[in-house]
Amino acid sequence: MGVRVLGPRDLSAARAVIARDPVVNVFVDSLVQTSGLDPRRGAEVWGYVEKGVLEALCHAGGNMVPVGAGEAALRAFAAYALRRGRNCFQILGPARAVEVLWEALEPHWGPAREVRDDQPFMVIDGPPVITPDPLVRAVEPVELPILYPACVAMYTEEVGVPPQTGPDGTFYRSRVAELIRTGRAFARIEDGKVVFKAEIGSVGTGVCQIQGVWVDPERRGEGLAAPGMAAVVELARQLTPVVTLYVNAFNTPARAAYERVGFRTVETFATILF
Template sequence: MRAAPLSVDRTREVRDLLSADPDTNLFLLSALQSWGLDGQQGAWWVGADDGRGRLVAVAWSGRPVPEPGASVVVGLAVPWGDPEGCRAIGAFLGPRRPPRMVIGPREACDALWRGLGAPAPRLWYDQRLYVCTRVAPGPRLALRTAGASDVPLVVEWSAAMIAEDLQADPRDEDPEGFRRQVRGRVRSGRCLLGLADDGIVFKLDVGRHHQDGVQVGGTYVLPSHRGRGLATAGMRAACDRLFQRYRRVTLHVNEANHPAVAAYERAGFRRATAFRLAAR
């Protein structure tokens, strides 16, 4: 198969390919809707054809974007489609713009990683996409949108969450860039805080969205407050709010993080696509 950057005249083909599974491809559909195939500076859309001109795989590859859980220092690739096509995309990116992180459907990511030459990963996580279309009954936290005065706390909690998940504090390489990313998220109203009797206990970031679906991430509860059901209560409240605008809420989580998986399932999320997070 042959891989190459995609031109704008193939937008409909890309949209049709991704729309085969809109839950799994929410990030890519949102990126396509927001930026188009050539609308974001520094980003590439790369596709692979089957030899007869039919598009069978795509990947967005570019500079990091200010999304929940994404470190500001990594180059990111998000693939979808036929595994052999994804491998061809990896082989194309390898000598030109090798990503430092790959996230997406497991089979597609593993194939793209092989196309990169199967470099030794620093992180190799089995993740799972979860989808919620109806909130489970149970307690809810009081919820509010983070404001400017909350930025120091949100910076601290966001960095702590990334350090737990990715084993690296994003402030080590680009502290001001990370703070700028968090300030932008707060300014745009995409950070939610959950309240209990003893103050702020829960944080959640609202990420990419497309038509009737939205992706969330960056879930954080203070270690001293874990094991009390606060993450579940916070997710229920967040989904209540998001369902006023969207029909579904998605997230992906490391399958080995059993407390987080249990919290999401108690909030009403159901298991969906197997994902991979690989980083070097």
Template sequence: MRLARLGHEHTDWLRRLTEADPAQHVFLASLLELTGSAQVSSPAGTLWGVFDGESPVAAYWIGGSIISIAATPRTNVEVAHMLNSRGRPACSLIGDHRAVIDLHRRLRWGPARSVRADQPFMVADRSPRVAPAPAVRVGDLGDVSEAYAAAVEMFTEEVGFSPVEHGSAAYVGKVRANLSSGSTLLYTAECGPDGAPLPRWPAPNSARQVVFKADIGIRSRSAVQIQGVWVHPVFRGTGLAAPGMVAVTDHIRRTVAPIASLYVNAFNAPALRTYRSAGYSQTGRFATIIY
């Protein structure tokens, strides 16, 4: 086997692979839709293929994230050799747990910052048990302060370190971009479920707080991967999350794509219950390794 960049002539092959599971392979599908070709090399990353003779058998996006399709231990050998020769970057391995864990074990990069080895991949494929929350709406730039505070809390809880430990400008920019494109859905309130005013946390300069949020993340014409789901601690266990997710799913199906998906840590039992109540079921298993 050999590793080489994919070319235009491999576009149909890669498209067929993504179409076999549009939810799980939404990132590569979105890349194909954006570029129209499997030949992609830019400052953001490069599409590589592992070839058996003249035919590609697996593909890898290598950039800030490393995302593969049809990867096996044999194809990971070639990719690991290249990655080890380059040295350790700041990046994440994301995708099917078997391919991710195998590649992680082949890398000589030292300890990862975060390892999430068991993440159920879920798709909204059945009727929800609850009605949608009517107060969930598309956020706008007027929500940037509150949305930023909630996004920082969500990330820190999820991966164990703050996304702004080296400065906030890039993360503020990400939050603003999501709001500008209509990609953040949220529910804001000034009072908790008991009617008492919310403490001025996590947005200390505003009485209004985001109490539920979710981001429309990676998307193609066929599927969306929901990211950044978060519920204010005061509202946890009150029954807000599942109706909120139903509202998000309904919005995605109406305005973006027919398939809504996400992945969640297996140890997060409340989140798993929420997503099941919202009509999601597990169709695969992901892993995420952050370096």
């Protein structure tokens, strides 16, 4: 019984834990599929083992994300994290799991820069129920200089600080370029300027997750978000039949737009930001 760092030999058991709820676990599913649980190819994934059986996971990189964890596993992950030290910039996941982790970690890692404890986790598993914006399309690689400023603006507005770009300022830009290259960045571009955009940040088993939804502040209130999201859903469903996202409860315009498209809330997430 206890917590240990998982490796490639644990991949089958780890994916079985993820498969208990592939929709909610899409973010970690995507990362595990990419890394194969090799820490050299990504962040560590910790496993909670009970009576020789892998019962729960915790992705432990820039994002700390519990998967399938009950209270015993969560407290074990918190104790392990305290021994290892904080290297994440946020803790996120189902709200109750994040709450238990933070109860144990806050006396040592707090205070948080911000606690967002009510983030509806939304799903759509059919076509959008409104007409998509025909001008929303996949971004071309040559359009990176057009898309990148919009991504920085979205990140800064959403997270409250500029993206972590690294000493040479290339990490975040490389991530945006990768999303474009893999056909997972979408935008409506007018006169060389992004007026609406969104990306598919994670692709799991039959499920993907939209991130980075943004409308140019000068164009807000024009009704661009809902048709734009309908177009992104249509494009995303060419990859997977189920599309997810999560949003801050206080962002009522965004929630209303997603609901117009046909998204429904199935879970509540929470995020602790450092």
